[in-house]
Amino acid sequence: MGGTVVNHDQQFIADVLIRDGLIVEVSPEIKAPEGTRVLDATGLLVMPGGIDPHTHLDMPFMGTVTADDFYSGQAAALAGGTTMHIDFALPVDHDIREGLRAWKEKAARSCMDYGFHMAITKWDAEVSEAMEELVREGINSFKFFMAYKGVLQVSDSELASGLQRCKELGALPMVHAENGDMVAWLQERLVSGGITGPEGHALSRPAALEGEATGRAIRLAGVVGVPLYVVHVMSIDAMEEIARARQSGQRVVGEPVASGLALDEGALWDANFTRAAAFVMSPPIRAPHHAPALRKLVATDHAVFNSSQKAAGRHDFRKIPNGVNGIEERMHVTWQEMVVSGLATPSDFVRMTSTAAAQVFNVYPRKGRVAAGSDADVILLDPRVSHTLGVGSHHSRMDTNVYEGKVVQGKVVTTISRGRLVWHEGRLRVEPGSGRFVPLPSHGPLFQASAVRGHGMEEQSRRAATFPYGPTPVPREGS
Numbered sequence: 001m002g003g004t005v006v007n008h009d010q011q012f013i014a015d016v017l018i019r020d021g022l023i024v025e026v027s028p029e030i031k032a033p034e035g036t037r038v039l040d041a042t043g044l045l046v047m048p049g050g051i052d053p054h055t056h057l058d059m060p061f062m063g064t065v066t067a068d069d070f071y072s073g074q075a076a077a078l079a080g081g082t083t084m085h086i087d088f089a090l091p092v093d094h095d096i097r098e099g100l101r102a103w104k105e106k107a108a109r110s111c112m113d114y115g116f117h118m119a120i121t122k123w124d125a126e127v128s129e130a131m132e133e134l135v136r137e138g139i140n141s142f143k144f145f146m147a148y149k150g151v152l153q154v155s156d157s158e159l160a161s162g163l164q165r166c167k168e169l170g171a172l173p174m175v176h177a178e179n180g181d182m183v184a185w186l187q188e189r190l191v192s193g194g195i196t197g198p199e200g201h202a203l204s205r206p207a208a209l210e211g212e213a214t215g216r217a218i219r220l221a222g223v224v225g226v227p228l229y230v231v232h233v234m235s236i237d238a239m240e241e242i243a244r245a246r247q248s249g250q251r252v253v254g255e256p257v258a259s260g261l262a263l264d265e266g267a268l269w270d271a272n273f274t275r276a277a278a279f280v281m282s283p284p285i286r287a288p289h290h291a292p293a294l295r296k297l298v299a300t301d302h303a304v305f306n307s308s309q310k311a312a313g314r315h316d317f318r319k320i321p322n323g324v325n326g327i328e329e330r331m332h333v334t335w336q337e338m339v340v341s342g343l344a345t346p347s348d349f350v351r352m353t354s355t356a357a358a359q360v361f362n363v364y365p366r367k368g369r370v371a372a373g374s375d376a377d378v379i380l381l382d383p384r385v386s387h388t389l390g391v392g393s394h395h396s397r398m399d400t401n402v403y404e405g406k407v408v409q410g411k412v413v414t415t416i417s418r419g420r421l422v423w424h425e426g427r428l429r430v431e432p433g434s435g436r437f438v439p440l441p442s443h444g445p446l447f448q449a450s451a452v453r454g455h456g457m458e459e460q461s462r463r464a465a466t467f468p469y470g471p472t473p474v475p476r477e478g479s
């Protein structure tokens with residue numbers, strides 16, 4: 001009662017009444033029905049719970065498995081004010097049906113709402129057919145890797161086939177945009193030149209290779225005529241490609257991650273291997289001037305490995321499992337970097353951490369808004385409280401934290417997940433198995449209204465307008 005309700009487009013003082021997991025009323029002076037638990041929110045901001053659209057819980061990767069599973073990762077998320085995430089399911093032996101089955105099993109231990117993206121790691125008729133089945137099951141986005149050569153990477157023609165299929169299905173294609181062939185080439189040269197430490201990770205993945213792949217993916221999406229979502233944008237080079245495409249009318253969404261907003265690549269040169277290796281993720285954390293100014297939506301790419309797992313690459317940076325933490329820190333880091341610094345308003349914050357993801361992945365306004373009829377995923381943020389991030393206070397299973405010692409102003413003091421008070425007065429009350437799968441419907445807002453325009457390729461696109469059935473041949477005499 002009595003808090004300031006903040007949505008992405010409005011801010012007002014009101015009470016919020018929650019019943020059976022739903023928000024039933026938002027208005028001043030609600031008379032609480034008998035038996036209702038009343039929380040005093042005076043002086044606090046009442047906002048929709050965060051939605052992290054990019055996480056990797058319980059993911060087998062680079063010879064090991066991420067340290068947070070669906071229970072520990074989600075518990076950490078709830079303590080940090082995030083009430084829904086969209087995790088990347090990976091195919092099992094390139095089989096995406098098996099992949100979805102496996103990820104549903106992992107998620108049986110969930111304690112908050114979640115959805116899935118699916119990665120596509122090879123292309124054939126079977127994958128293409130299975131994509132339709134997955135869309136029917138509530139998967140509305142597919143990720144293609146342009147990096148991790150020999151493991152997850154797809155070729156341009158595989159990517160184009162995938163983009164085409166996404167277009168047919170009204171599903172959003174996502175790309176990990178780095179030139180994987182060139183990364184492998186640089187890695188080889190660095191290692192043979194004696195650079196085997198974590199700094200080699202940064203040196204082998206320059207911003208130019210991220211910019212090049214981002215531009216390439218955008219152009220392929222333009223030729224096919226489908227919207228595109230670029231995950232973990234970490235450089236000005238990539239950002240400029242995205243900005244240019246958007247300016248020309250192409251529908252491209254760039255996703256910054258919290259680590260890219262707040263951290264500095266200098267950590268990769270730390271003389272202590274364990275500290276440096278904790279910062280290894282791809283694309284790499286860069287110099288601060290690369291901090292993405294794309295502030296529509298902020299994710300984390302939470303993919304965590306303990307120091308013993310990172311140690312696999314002590315003598316060869318190519319073997320350090322890639323990934324950093326953030327699922328618990330994202331809301332606080334974004335509030336600090338954007339709102340406390342004066343770059344954004346509380347409403348902008350709500351859009352970046354919740355509403356935009358709900359819209360892009362087509363669950364708005366069920367998620368991403370404090371309003372009657374929406375799911376009761378609500379947080380209370382106290383802008384007066386400052387606190388320190390790090391291993392000592394986090395809830396992840398990680399033994400390191402890339403935000404160690406960072407002091408942030410503003411603290412999520414209460415988290416409500418579908419009506420349940422799960423984080424309050426510094427205590428977590430969560431139960432494995434209480435989270436729910438949220439199916440994400442196809443044909444989201446990016447597929448609606450005006451036709452998707454090409455990247456200066458409108459003419460070809462018009463001629464190819466009958467894709468996928470193909471343009472009609474020009475009838476010619478004698479043929």
Ligand code: URP
Nearest residue numbers: 176281282301303322323
């Ligand atoms: O380093 C990263 N980003 N690890 C997770 C896998 C990915 O590429 O998203």
Ligand code: ZN
Nearest residue numbers: 176231232282
């Ligand atoms: Zn990626």
Ligand code: ZN
Nearest residue numbers: 207287289290
């Ligand atoms: Zn630079």
Ligand code: ZN
Nearest residue numbers: 054056301303
């Ligand atoms: Zn990722």
